[in-house]
Amino acid sequence: MIVAIASGKGGTGKTTLAVNLALSMRRPVQLLDCDVEAPNVHLFLHPEVVGSEPAGILVPKVDGERCTLCGDCGELCQYNAIAILSNGLLVFKELCHGCGGCARVCPEDAIREELRPIGVVEHGRAGDVEVVTGRLNVGEALAPPLIRAVRARASRDRVVLIDAPPGTSCSMIAAIHGSDLVVLVTEPTPFGLNDLALAVEAVRALRLPFGVVINRAGSGDRRVHDYCTAEGLDLLAELPDDRRVAESYARGHVLVEDLHHTRPMFEALARRIEDRLARDRRAANPRDVACVRV
């Protein structure tokens, strides 16, 4: 089961939710930090890192002996990553998306592919929670290949929680694609509402089941609630605005451990999510009635 925690707007509490949910689920959890430009899960869970490997994009490496400068590769490349000069090929590796087209079209078999690392994927453990973190190298533009590499480590026998990057563009899509449930976190402000509506459009375009969590409830106005009602959205939880929470979070504390009054809130949300997953699964497989636990 894969549950992605996402939001259109940044700073609505995705990481806080992901971390505290990870400690509130009934079954063992694997937490994937797919916000590879700004990964923050490790600041709260401090996983003991047990492995780290580079991840990246397969980029062309040209054999100058074989290349006849025919130009087929440059013509195919849609990303302007290959320039044909009079004395050889010039490859702009940072523009390459790794489609493999150049190697495929080369009539001389002069192009091999090699991995160009754009970041690392770290595996770690924090108590019972398995943590996988993607960290994009500074200066790298393309995050989705690294996000896909993190997603490829998704466990089959744990509940997988994904901390997604903000927005609605290709990075967010790569992080939430194929989830069993997307939890959209927002705040009750005009910016929160605007970006929630964009995120709802995105998850609907992907045809993914989703629900909404309103964080810092009480700090703004009722327009997000009205929107959720009008659209018939599944409001999974409202987490009240609380300065103690902001201060605890600021210092890197885990809320369910530092502020005990928050534990029942996150446990209730975890139960809501588990129930929703079970319900969706029953709806998809009506005969599989025994399957109520997630």
Add this chain to the structure above:
Amino acid sequence: MSVSEALPLALAHVGEALIPELVVISGKGGTGKTSVVASFAVLAGGAVLADCDVDAADLHLVLAPQIERREVFISGHEAVVRPDDCEGCGDCLDVCRFDALATRDGSSLPEVDPIACEGCGVCVHVCPLKAIDFVPRVCGEWFVSSTRCGPMVHARLGIAAENSGKLVSTVRAEARRVAAQSGRGLILIDGPPGIGCPVISATTGAAGVLLVTEPSVSGEHDVGRALALTRHFDIPAAVCVNRWDLCPEVTERIEDSAREHGAEIAGRIRYDPSVTTAQINGRTVVELGGPAADDIRRLWEHVNGWLTASFHQADP
């Protein structure tokens, strides 16, 4: 001397319209970039505004732009299978590295998932029957508008669309054109979160970057990565901690570390519920007034002076 006064000097030397751009970014999202930019728009009085957070744009909610020009943003291509010409050989399925082609419901005819398609064209190339079209892709829209604070260029990325970086570049280029045409001396850019493609597109070559962060371990971590990015691309950077009093010790740590990395410490903004009140009322923080408004005014004075100085240094 303000940035706009300094401009003719710069122009005289370089002989072309070089208009300073101030880009507000953060690393971590939700730290208050847009609230700061909207207030700066009021305080600068006549800058060109550009919202480069193209996939979650919010500046328009405060500045209420009147759209005067609307353009479709077309970038790259996408593959479209013509089912009548396809015989279902499956070659395209084998070559797609982005899992964008699949067959459904027992049919052997492939369908393209436009969201997954990266527009590489490899399937188009390998199809033995040439049954895959490669059509220009509409990735969003961009607008030139007028606001109570000056002209504004903004955009809306298509849902789940690619090429946000190119749309950011388009918005920036149009803002420069509007500024040159209207003789305005400053471009204020509301940047995206993160450090990837759209941030790089929004910041490279700018006169200065203001990093707005928050005093949390996440804010500290992410502003560190954003500062590493500005150093990587050699862009002058200044730092402001928003809601600094939520955690004074982390504020100090962020400022110490920023100083060590050669960034300007531009100011602090207090936690103030009137920031949310302003947003709810569709006004900027400085228009509403309050403690945070006072802090933002001081911040603007500092940033304006700093930007002018670094702009002169870069183009003497």
